[in-house]
Amino acid sequence: MTRNLLTLASALALLATPAAADTLKIGMITTLSGPGAGLGIDIRDGFALAVEHAGGKLGGQDTQVIEADDQQKPDVAVGLANRMVERDRVQMVTGVVWSNLALAMLPTLAGGQTFFISPNAGPSQLAGAQCNPYFFNAAYQNDQIHEAVGKHVQDEGFKKVYLMAPNYPAGKDGLAGFKRYYKGEVAGEVYTQVGQLDYAAELAQLKAAAPDAVYVFYPGGMGINFIKQYEQAGLKGAVPLFGPGFSFDQDILAAVGESALGVKNSAQWSPDLDNAANKKFVADFKAKYGRIPSMYAAQGYDTALLIDTAVKAVGGNLKDKDTLRAALASAKLQSLRGEVAFNTNHYPIHNIYLREVVKGADGAVTNKTVATVFTNHADAYVKDCPMK
Amino acid sequence: MDALLLVEQGLNGLQLGVMLFLMAAGLTLVFGIMDLINLAHGTFYMVGAYLTAALVPVLDSFPLALAAAVLLTALLGLVVEAVALRTLYRRDHLDQVLATFGLILFFNELVKIVFGPVPIFLNPPAALAGTVDLFGLKYPAFRLAILAVGLAVAVFLWLLIARTRVGMLIRAGATNREMVMALGVDVRLLFGLVFALGCGLAGLAGAMAGPVLAVQVGMGEQILILTFVVIVIGGIGSIRGALAGALLVGMVDTLGRALLPAAFRLVMDAANASAAGAALASMAIYVLMAVVLAIKPKGLFPAH
Numbered sequence: 001m002t003r004n005l006l007t008l009a010s011a012l013a014l015l016a017t018p019a020a021a022d023t024l025k026i027g028m029i030t031t032l033s034g035p036g037a038g039l040g041i042d043i044r045d046g047f048a049l050a051v052e053h054a055g056g057k058l059g060g061q062d063t064q065v066i067e068a069d070d071q072q073k074p075d076v077a078v079g080l081a082n083r084m085v086e087r088d089r090v091q092m093v094t095g096v097v098w099s100n101l102a103l104a105m106l107p108t109l110a111g112g113q114t115f116f117i118s119p120n121a122g123p124s125q126l127a128g129a130q131c132n133p134y135f136f137n138a139a140y141q142n143d144q145i146h147e148a149v150g151k152h153v154q155d156e157g158f159k160k161v162y163l164m165a166p167n168y169p170a171g172k173d174g175l176a177g178f179k180r181y182y183k184g185e186v187a188g189e190v191y192t193q194v195g196q197l198d199y200a201a202e203l204a205q206l207k208a209a210a211p212d213a214v215y216v217f218y219p220g221g222m223g224i225n226f227i228k229q230y231e232q233a234g235l236k237g238a239v240p241l242f243g244p245g246f247s248f249d250q251d252i253l254a255a256v257g258e259s260a261l262g263v264k265n266s267a268q269w270s271p272d273l274d275n276a277a278n279k280k281f282v283a284d285f286k287a288k289y290g291r292i293p294s295m296y297a298a299q300g301y302d303t304a305l306l307i308d309t310a311v312k313a314v315g316g317n318l319k320d321k322d323t324l325r326a327a328l329a330s331a332k333l334q335s336l337r338g339e340v341a342f343n344t345n346h347y348p349i350h351n352i353y354l355r356e357v358v359k360g361a362d363g364a365v366t367n368k369t370v371a372t373v374f375t376n377h378a379d380a381y382v383k384d385c386p387m388k
Numbered sequence: 389m390d391a392l393l394l395v396e397q398g399l400n401g402l403q404l405g406v407m408l409f410l411m412a413a414g415l416t417l418v419f420g421i422m423d424l425i426n427l428a429h430g431t432f433y434m435v436g437a438y439l440t441a442a443l444v445p446v447l448d449s450f451p452l453a454l455a456a457a458v459l460l461t462a463l464l465g466l467v468v469e470a471v472a473l474r475t476l477y478r479r480d481h482l483d484q485v486l487a488t489f490g491l492i493l494f495f496n497e498l499v500k501i502v503f504g505p506v507p508i509f510l511n512p513p514a515a516l517a518g519t520v521d522l523f524g525l526k527y528p529a530f531r532l533a534i535l536a537v538g539l540a541v542a543v544f545l546w547l548l549i550a551r552t553r554v555g556m557l558i559r560a561g562a563t564n565r566e567m568v569m570a571l572g573v574d575v576r577l578l579f580g581l582v583f584a585l586g587c588g589l590a591g592l593a594g595a596m597a598g599p600v601l602a603v604q605v606g607m608g609e610q611i612l613i614l615t616f617v618v619i620v621i622g623g624i625g626s627i628r629g630a631l632a633g634a635l636l637v638g639m640v641d642t643l644g645r646a647l648l649p650a651a652f653r654l655v656m657d658a659a660n661a662s663a664a665g666a667a668l669a670s671m672a673i674y675v676l677m678a679v680v681l682a683i684k685p686k687g688l689f690p691a692h
Contacts, residue, residue: 033493033496033605033606034605034606034609035602035604035605035606035607035609035610037500037505037604037605037606038505038506038507038604041505041506042505042506167663167666167667167670189658189659189662190649190662190666191662191663191666192645192666193666193669193670195610197601197610197611198400198404198600198601198642200400200403200404200528200531200642201397201400201401201642201643201645201646202645202646204393204396204397204400204646205393205646208390208393220602221507221601221602221604221607222602224507224601224602224604225600225601225602228511228599228600228601228602229528229600231517232512232517232518232519232528232529232530232531232599232600233519233526233528234518234519234526234528250506251506251507252507254506254507254508254509255506255507255508255509255510255602255603255604256509257509257511259511290504291504291506
């Protein structure tokens with residue numbers, strides 16, 4: 001009896017929902033619990049701020065964001081992707097942090113003709129041979145960020161660099177990107193377990209290899225563990241440390257404090273980038289959430305801007321997938337990092353900056369832009385993508 | 389690999405081992421004596437780390453903050469035991485798993501609300517921030533402190549359990565609960581104290597881990613899996629087993645990560661060796677568990 005009532009109630013609820021034509025429904029599948037939660041929460045909060053700035057209407061449409069927590073687990077993410085396609089009938093899914101989750105979710109979303117707009121994960125597979133008409137990346141291709149430090153380390157004349165990354169798709173992309181521009185000797189290339197807590201064994205090996213610089217890609221909590229332990233092992237100052245922005249971004253800096261001061265890292269965005277949209281974003285984010293935004297927050301914001309721009313361009317017609325796809329692909333984004341255009345594989349062409357971890361005027365440890373490494377930089381995989 | 393590096397890796401393994409022992413000792417006490425499967429044990433580890441991080445700026449002293457955090461975590465354990473767990477002792481293990489899993493979610497959200505989603509800052513005290521020179525080996529001072537604290541706790545627990553009346557009851561409780569109850573011992577008080585002791589140990593582990601690891605929501609679950617591996621290997625309910633299991637897991641994990649990639653490099657090229665070595669190293673402790681259970685199905689030193 002209860003079950004019948006429930007069925008009836010849900011049927012009525014379905015009837016009561018207005019026709020989806022005029023509402024933009026977006027699935028926000030991201031990591032909201034567990035050790036990776038800080039990243040997902042920043043993406044969500046950045047996205048929410050953009051929706052707020054647009055008066056709650058992306059592209060002039062009533063916007064409904066359905067949140068779900070993927071717990072950083074591929075199987076959970078696939079289940080949620082299925083739910084978003086079958087039950088919630090969203091037009092777009094975003095939020096994904098991790099490259100392995102993005103790879104797992106894509107078949108379900110593309111099969112359901114649901115646009116998948118990544119605010120972070122940018123695996124090489126989806127940029128090259130496996131690029132997909134339904135997949136867009138608003139942030140970057142993974143390699144791009146690492147390529148910039150590779151070039152910087154090469155230009156600075158380091159000859160023997162030790163490389164470390166977690167053993168998953170983005171970790172491999174990262175070191176491949178670094179090595180694309182760094183041509184010197186690789187003193188060691190170490191892949192560690194995803195989510196590893198203790199790096200004592202690896203740090204001892206690193207010391208024994210006596211490199212003249214170290215490059216590490218450790219996002220989130222792994223980065224915090226590594227940076228703290230690097231300093232405690234007496235390596236800070238002795239061997240220069242480099243990394244992508246992911247390893248030295250605001251989410252990590254708040255936890256490691258001055259241990260990371262002076263480290264050069266790379267990103268497509270920095271809190272001090274000098275444009276009006278970015279200044280407003282940083283100020284409003286601080287006011288609303290009480291913390292300095294991270295790259296992830298800026299990427300969440302940019303993702304919402306991309307959706308806003310494309311939906312505006314099609315005049316709110318969300319039914320015609322081909323037109324919407326064309327609008328997303330041809331969007332000229334006035335993003336927080338400046339102007340961004342999209343390549344034929346749906347990945348951005350943009351500038352990559354070199355940043356340095358500094359102590360800001362207010363005493364908070366943050367990043368400062370020190371140079372532009374690449375201007376209008378395209379990724380290395382676009383030639384393999386059959387979409388033209 | 390030279391001898392000095394091998395010594396350093398041995399120290400690393402030992403240090404990870406005593407860290408795991410701090411967690412496993414409390415968990416196995418609760419499991420062995422109260423027959424309660426407490427998935428929320430990692431929560432107290434997280435609480436210990438967060439409280440220490442929050443108290444260091446207030447008290448301006450790491451040891452004081454650590455002591456206060458351990459006491460507060462034990463106190464929280466008492467409250468949680470009285471409010472949430474007391475009704476679960478007679479229930480099925482599955483009910484306990486469900487309820488304590490609920491506690492994990494509750495405390496994770498609570499910590500997120502109080503401290504925010506972004507990991508927070510905790511560094512070792514200035515005196516222990518650098519390295520110590522051990523006969524030419526530069527070793528992180530704070531890791532030596534962890535080692536010392538862990539060994540001190542092991543001695544304390546051994547004295548408590550082997551030499552005191554409370555310890556006698558704990559031992560008796562682990563082997564035959566009904567008999568202890570029949571003897572007229574205030575079981576409710578005993579259980580409460582044992583649970584608080586377990587929570588305090590987890591809090592101590594968290595407080596000592598905070599300066600080395602990320603102080604973040606969910607940090608307890610990462611260590612919890614390792615802890616369960618430790619008590620399964622050591623034998624459920626046995627402190628001696630927890631110590632043996634913890635040291636074994638610490639050593640196998642660390643040496644696996646240090647030696648396996650190098651070993652693979654002898655037979656294949658560097659990139660493949662690194663990948664294969666890393667993959668096998670991450671499996672090493674589970675292989676160890678399988679081997680131990682194949683030989684001794686109840687663990688190394690079972691209490692029951």
